[in-house]
Amino acid sequence: MNKKVVEVVEDEISKSQIKRDADALKLIGRELVALNKKQLAQIPASETLFHAISVAHKISGKNEAVRRQIQYIGKILRTEDISIIQTALDKLNNKHQQLTHATQHLELLRDQLIEFGDSKIDPLLEEYPQLDRQKLRQFVRQANKEKKLEKPAKAAKDLFIYLKPVCL
Numbered sequence: 001m002n003k004k005v006v007e008v009v010e011d012e013i014s015k016s017q018i019k020r021d022a023d024a025l026k027l028i029g030r031e032l033v034a035l036n037k038k039q040l041a042q043i044p045a046s047e048t049l050f051h052a053i054s055v056a057h058k059i060s061g062k063n064e065a066v067r068r069q070i071q072y073i074g075k076i077l078r079t080e081d082i083s084i085i086q087t088a089l090d091k092l093n094n095k096h097q098q099l100t101h102a103t104q105h106l107e108l109l110r111d112q113l114i115e116f117g118d119s120k121i122d123p124l125l126e127e128y129p130q131l132d133r134q135k136l137r138q139f140v141r142q143a144n145k146e147k148k149l150e151k152p153a154k155a156a157k158d159l160f161i162y163l164k165p166v167c168l
Contacts, residue, residue: 035092052073
């Protein structure tokens with residue numbers, strides 16, 4: 001009755017976990033290959049990785065070759081700092097969402113300016129001193145006048161356009 005005692009080392013990583021990690025790196029590699037050159041310039045990575053990505057861009061119509069290249073990119077990613085790369089990818093993916101949020105904030109600011117007038121203009125000028133008080137007051141008066149006469153909101157749109165480059 002000899003029984004073998006198997007000791008389990010807790011620090012040891014299972015083969016399944018290694019494969020899951022490699023698959024996660026390949027997914028990040030696919031995301032990197034899908035980016036254009038302008039977006040890639042925003043990713044902090046090594047020249048080796050950028051070279052491998054440029055080779056993947058050149059491969060077209062050969063599914064097996066692209067798969068192997070992405071596998072190679074995943075291998076290179078093992079030596080890279082993945083957290084920094086993932087953060088940069090998340091920023092690129094959330095650009096649209098951030099822009100939508102900023103636009104909604106700007107619309108709310110415009111509506112408050114039109115509704116409250118001078119009481120909102122003063123704090124806005126403290127935050128953005130490059131804005132012109134006279135121009136803001138003119139847009140607000142015109143927007144209120146259009147609102148009262150039930151005309152199209154041309155001045156409100158003009159106010160939004162005036163605020164957009166400064167406040168976004």
